Amino acid sequence: MSATLRIGIPLLALSLAACATAPPPVTDFATRQAVLEEALGEIGRPYRYGGGDADGFDCSGLVHYVFEQAGVELPRTAAEQRRAGRAIDFRDAAPGDLVFYRFGNTLHATIYVGDDRVVHAPASGQTVTVTRVDNDYWRERLVSVVRVLN
Secondary structure, eight states, X not given: OOHHHHHHHHHHHHHHHHHHHSOOOOOOHHHHHHHHHHHHHTTTOBBOTTOEETTEEOHHHHHHHHHXXXXXXXXXXXXXXXXXXXXXXXXXXXXXXXXXXXXXXXXXXXXXXXXXXXXXOOSTTOBOEEEEOOSHHHHTTEEEEEEOOX
């Protein structure tokens, strides 16, 4: 076996192994569309503390479920979801980005749908809904916007 083959084959194997273990980036328009369709399809579902299925959702349960249905794995809690992507400015938010708000000690996860609107599971006694966030109430509570889809 030539020296080139003895060196080249292991390097090729290492390259292929690295590619096989790295998760592919989520970049396509179809994935963002699937997230939006699934999120909007959950409107009207009841809020349920700790809920993460069609029986009811809390805020991070809704985010987790919606992304899972679109084929994207995200952590379950709002704090973990916030760390799952890269922070961006709200002005750069695109449909499918995550927007986080703070209410007291509670971090609230929402999914941006565009036009200063988010879909979210607000609180006990309410249902999944779309809410405008272009007002002082929401601006004062904004913590971060996170992009998990490229």
